[in-house]
Amino acid sequence: xxxxxxxxxxxxxxAALEAQEARLRAVAARLAxxxxxxxxxxxxxxxxxxxxxxxxDGSHAALASLLRGAAATVDDALLETARALATLRGRP
Amino acid sequence: xxxxxxxxxxxxxxxxxxxIGGGGSVSVADVALYDAVARLGALAETLRSxxxxxxxxxxxxxxxxxxxxxxxxxxxxxxxAVRSAVIRVAAAEHGADALRSAxxxxxxxxxxxxxxxxxxxxxxxxxxAARMGLVGxxxxxxxxxxxxxxxxxxxxxxxxxxxxxxxxTAESLDALAGWLHSHRAxxxxxLVVEAVRYTVMSVDDGLGGQALLPPPVVALLGDEGLGLAxxxxxxxxxxAAAGLFGALRETKSEVTAGAxxxxxxxxxxxxxxxxxxxxxxxxxxxxxxRPGEPDRFEVYVAGTADFAPVPGAEPWDLTSxxxxxxxxxxxxxxxxxxxxxxxxxxxxxxxxxxxYSQGGLLAAELAASDDYRVEALYTMGAPAGQVVVPDSVPxxxxxxTDDVVPALGGTTESADPLLVxxxxxxxxxxxxxxxxxxxxxxxxRETAALVDGISEPRVVALRERLDASAEGVTRVESTLYSxxxxxxx
Numbered sequence: 241x242x243x244x245x246x247x248x249x250x251x252x253x254x255a256a257l258e259a260q261e262a263r264l265r266a267v268a269a270r271l272a273x274x275x276x277x278x279x280x281x282x283x284x285x286x287x288x289x290x291x292x293x294x295x296x297d298g299s300h301a302a303l304a305s306l307l308r309g310a311a312a313t314v315d316d317a318l319l320e321t322a323r324a325l326a327t328l329r330g331r332p
Numbered sequence: 333x334x335x336x337x338x339x340x341x342x343x344x345x346x347x348x349x350x351x352i353g354g355g356g357s358v359s360v361a362d363v364a365l366y367d368a369v370a371r372l373g374a375l376a377e378t379l380r381s382x383x384x385x386x387x388x389x390x391x392x393x394x395x396x397x398x399x400x401x402x403x404x405x406x407x408x409x410x411x412x413a414v415r416s417a418v419i420r421v422a423a424a425e426h427g428a429d430a431l432r433s434a435x436x437x438x439x440x441x442x443x444x445x446x447x448x449x450x451x452x453x454x455x456x457x458x459x460x461a462a463r464m465g466l467v468g469x470x471x472x473x474x475x476x477x478x479x480x481x482x483x484x485x486x487x488x489x490x491x492x493x494x495x496x497x498x499x500x501t502a503e504s505l506d507a508l509a510g511w512l513h514s515h516r517a518x519x520x521x522x523l524v525v526e527a528v529r530y531t532v533m534s535v536d537d538g539l540g541g542q543a544l545l546p547p548p549v550v551a552l553l554g555d556e557g558l559g560l561a562x563x564x565x566x567x568x569x570x571x572a573a574a575g576l577f578g579a580l581r582e583t584k585s586e587v588t589a590g591a592x593x594x595x596x597x598x599x600x601x602x603x604x605x606x607x608x609x610x611x612x613x614x615x616x617x618x619x620x621x622r623p624g625e626p627d628r629f630e631v632y633v634a635g636t637a638d639f640a641p642v643p644g645a646e647p648w649d650l651t652s653x654x655x656x657x658x659x660x661x662x663x664x665x666x667x668x669x670x671x672x673x674x675x676x677x678x679x680x681x682x683x684x685x686x687x688y689s690q691g692g693l694l695a696a697e698l699a700a701s702d703d704y705r706v707e708a709l710y711t712m713g714a715p716a717g718q719v720v721v722p723d724s725v726p727x728x729x730x731x732x733t734d735d736v737v738p739a740l741g742g743t744t745e746s747a748d749p750l751l752v753x754x755x756x757x758x759x760x761x762x763x764x765x766x767x768x769x770x771x772x773x774x775x776x777r778e779t780a781a782l783v784d785g786i787s788e789p790r791v792v793a794l795r796e797r798l799d800a801s802a803e804g805v806t807r808v809e810s811t812l813y814s815x816x817x818x819x820x821x
Contacts, residue, residue, distance in 0.1 A: 253401035256393045260414070263389035267382045267417075274375060291441055292365055295434035303427040310379075310420035314386070317413030324407035 254328050257321055264318045271311040278304050349758055350782060353443055355750030355790045356723070360443035365435055366788040372432035379425035386418045513767055520762060520770050522733040522755060529717075529739035582655055584818040585647045585663045587615075587670040595810035597802030598630055600795060601730075604686045604710060605780035608773060611637040614648050614691070615668055615813040617675040620805045628682045628801045629675065631698075633668060635689025635713070635773065645816045648690055656693050657715065657741065665694050667815035672704070675811060679703060684801045686710045688773055689737060692729075696747075699725045708798045711749075712776040715741025723748055726797045730779055732756040735770040750790050754779050 353360030390411070398407050518524055595618055598604050609616045609632060620628040638649035643663070652662035677683065683706045687695030692714020699706035699721045709727040713735050721727050727749040731738040734755050744751060756770040756779065763769035783791065 250401050253393075253397055253403050253407075256397060257403075257407060257410075260389045260392045260410070263385050263392070264414070267385050267389075267421075270378060270382055271421075274378060292361065292435055292438035295431065295438055296368065299427065299431040299434065303424065303431055306420065306424035306427045310382075310417060310424045313413055313417040313420050317410050317417055320406045320410035320413055324404050324410055327404040327406065328401070 250328060250331065254325065257325050257328065261318065261321045261325060264314055264321060268311065268314045268318055271307065271314060275304075275307055275311055278307070350752060350754045350779075350786065352786070352788050352791060353446070353751045353753075354744070354748050355726075355728075355794070356748060357443070357790065359436070359439040360446055361439035363786050363788060365439060366786075369432050369435050369439075370787060372428050372435070376425050376428040376432065379421055379428060383418060383421045383425060386414060386421060390414045390418060513764075516764075516767055516769070517762060519736060519768065520734040520757065525733060525736050525739045528736050529743060532740055533742045581643065582651060582660070582663055583643055585667045585670075585815050586818055587667050587674065587813050587815045589671070589674055590812040590814070592809050592811045595808040597805045597808055599799055599802065600784045601710065601728075601780040601798075602777065602784050604630075604632070604798070605688070605712060605773075605777040607632045608686060608688045608691065608712075609634050609812055610773070611646070611648075613812040613814045614664070615671045615815070617671060617677070617811050617813065619675060619809045619811075620801060621807040621809070622804045623806055625804065626681065627676070628684070628805070629672075629677050630801060631668075631672065631677075631683055631685045631695070633685065633687040633691030633694050635687075635691050643817055647815045647817050649817075653690050653693070653715070656690065656697060657718075662694070663817055664690060664815070665697060667813075668694050668698070669703075671813040671815070674813070677704070680705060682707045682801070684708045684710075684798055686712075687714060688712045688776060689714060689771065692716050693719065693741065696721050696727070699727065707801070708794070709749075710798060712773075712780070713737050713771050715739070717741040717744040717747075719747065721747040721749070726750075726794050728752060728783075728791070728794045728798075730754075730776060730783060732770040732775065732779065736768060737771045750794055752779075752783055752786075752791065754782070 350363040351360060352363060352366065393407070393411060395408070395411065397403075398411070512519070590613065597620060598607060598618070607616055607618075607630075611634070614634040614637070616632040618630040618632075620630060622628065634648060636648050636650070636653055638644060638646040641650055643649055643651045647663040647667050649664075652664035655662040656665060681704075683698070683704055685695040685698055685706055685708075687693070687710075689712070692711030693716045695706075695709055695711055696714065696716035696719040698704050699709045700719050706725050709721065709725055710730075711727070712730045713732065714729065715738055716729070717738070718741055727747065729738075729744070729749040730752045732755065733753050734757055756775045757763075763772070763775075766772055769775065784795070786792075
């Protein structure tokens with residue numbers, strides 16, 4: 241019931257949020273690794289045939305933006321989960 | 333990014349400029365592009381995994397639980413953010429997949445465009461050669477006295493000069509050699525190399541025109557039509573004409589085996605390239621012993637050692653080159669057969685053959701013959717484009733785009749090798765020790781080391797096929813063979 245949590249319900253929510261936080265941390269780390277590797281994924285494309293270069297140059301920036309957007313959202317989720325956990329842990 | 337993928341990215345700069353084509357696929361592209369395709373595939377897979385992980389995370393916490401626990405608002409916000417992340421990660425995954433597909437498609441488009449352009453150029457070159465041959469034949473009555481006069485006067489002058497001023501004549505020849513050497517950049521220009529390739533393919537058409545055959549008939553008989561005439565018939569004509577002057581005539585040869593020594597099973601392209609022998613030996617046969625199973629053999633065949641038109645003692649010479657291109661039994665091929673028989677190779681023995689230059693041509697002919705069971709073929713700088721190697725034999729052909737020798741074998745329309753090409757002197761000056769620097773074995777060995785680092789699936793599959801010969805091997809016995817020509821036939 242809102243405003244009247246039982247200790248058992250608090251513990252279950254805490255465990256679920258902790259598990260969520262662990263998964264989010266792992267995903268955030270993998271995405272950060274991929275974003276860090278993006279510049280290395282760009283080889284010298286000067287020699288590439290026209291359509292290949294167009295495909296790569298045109299879509300690479302869009303892909304980088306999508307990746308950064310996804311990573312930022314995961315970071316948001318992680319931040320909010322950590323806040324919720326702190327609040328729940330601070331309860332008597 | 334995983335360690336393996338980091339290494340792949342590091343390798344990119346070294347292998348950029350290597351193109352891969354053929355081997356059962358129309359796709360042709362730079363290794364860097366195939367590396368990017370592989371990396372994008374791995375990225376998409378990582379994102380798929382992240383998406384699955386986020387979906388599980390989303391399922392761990394349900395709104396009813398949060399309401400029941402009177403969880404803070406931040407927990408609800410976290411839930412919304414997780415769901416949003418699932419969508420965004422999926423979008424990024426689709427982006428990576430789309431880019432990977434676009435790059436793969438562009439490699440296929442390039443392969444198709446290159447194939448179309450090649451056929452177009454070949455047809456145009458053949459038609460031009462046939463018409464030039466026909467015009468030349470029609471003008472022959474007018475031009476013949478003039479040409480004979482020029483040849484007679486020129487020849488007489490040269491012969492006289494050799495008697496009167498031998499030093500000056502030698503100087504002139506040296507000057508010619510010097511001129512060729514100073515213009516070796518032209519001989520190593522990829523455009524010139526391609527021009528040579530299509531010229532070689534069109535010689536039969538020119539000869540058809542000379543024989544007063546109408547161009548459509550020439551086209552019907554040639555490589556572009558029924559294939560009754562081609563590089564091989566041109567080589568026969570060259571050998572026949574040269575034979576009138578005592579040049580390019582085949583002889584018998586004898587083969588001597590050296591001592592047999594222990595060795596290790598080979599692995600990869602560079603190690604095999606390093607095992608190709610050089611003069612005075614031309615053949616290396618390694619017997620790979622497997623308990624309870626038939627022996628396997630790794631055969632390594634050297635390149636041309638003597639470019640003189642009149643055969644001397646060396647069977648790996650110009651005469652063998654022309655005879656092999658003509659589809660005949662070259663002295664070097666017979667020597668190779670003798671060495672194989674001496675090593676105990678039978679028609680049933682599994683063979684893996686590595687050949688450089690003329691050795692590559694002979695290796696391809698072994699694979700094309702019904703006499704041997706060649707299980708994998710690896711050629712470097714070989715003029716073997718017109719050898720009809722069956723598709724059942726995995727074949728990797730490494731060529732330098734600035735090496736004119738493979739171009740002398742024409743185009744690879746008759747077979748479908750996995751063609752790995754690189755410009756040997758793309759970012760450094762030509763090696764001035766050689767007239768044809770890009771054809772030197774030392775530079776093919778350098779390229780072989782780079783090919784070992786390529787992770788493109790077709791290259792990896794071929795390397796695995798080559799290395800399969802070493803499975804279950806407990807002992808390797810290596811024998812070097814040297815051959816020499818005997819008397820004229």
